[in-house]
Amino acid sequence: MALLITKKCINCDMCEPECPNQAISMGPEIYEIDPNRCTECVGHYETPTCQKVCPIDNTIIPDPIVVESNEQLWEKFVVMYHSDRL
Incomplete structure (x- = not known):
C-alpha cells in the first residue's frame, strides 16, 4: 500500500528529498504523498x-x-523506472 502523511506532520522538510520516487510534495497545509x-x-x-527520517513517530x-x-x-x-528512463 502507498504511504500517507498524517496531520501530525510539522513540515520539517526531511521526507521530501529522501523519496526516490519523487512521490512527496508540499500540499496546501502539510506534505503529501502521491499514491501513484x-x-x-x-x-x-x-x-x-x-x-526513517521523519522525526515524529507515526506521522x-x-x-x-x-x-x-x-x-x-x-x-x-x-x-515508473522504465517510463522515467524514456
Whole structure:
C-alpha cells in the first residue's frame, strides 16, 4: 500500500528529498504523498526512507485507502523506472 502523511506532520522538510520516487510534495497545509508514485521504497530500499527520517513517530503510515501487495508495489516500481528512463 502507498504511504500517507498524517496531520501530525510539522513540515520539517526531511521526507521530501529522501523519496526516490519523487512521490512527496508540499500540499496546501502539510506534505503529501502521491499514491501513484509511492512504492514504499520497493525497488530502492528495504524500508521506506520517509518513515526513517521523519522525526515524529507515526506521522507517515500505510494509507488505508490505497491497499497494494508487495507484488503490486514492484510492478509500479518497474513501470515508473522504465517510463522515467524514456
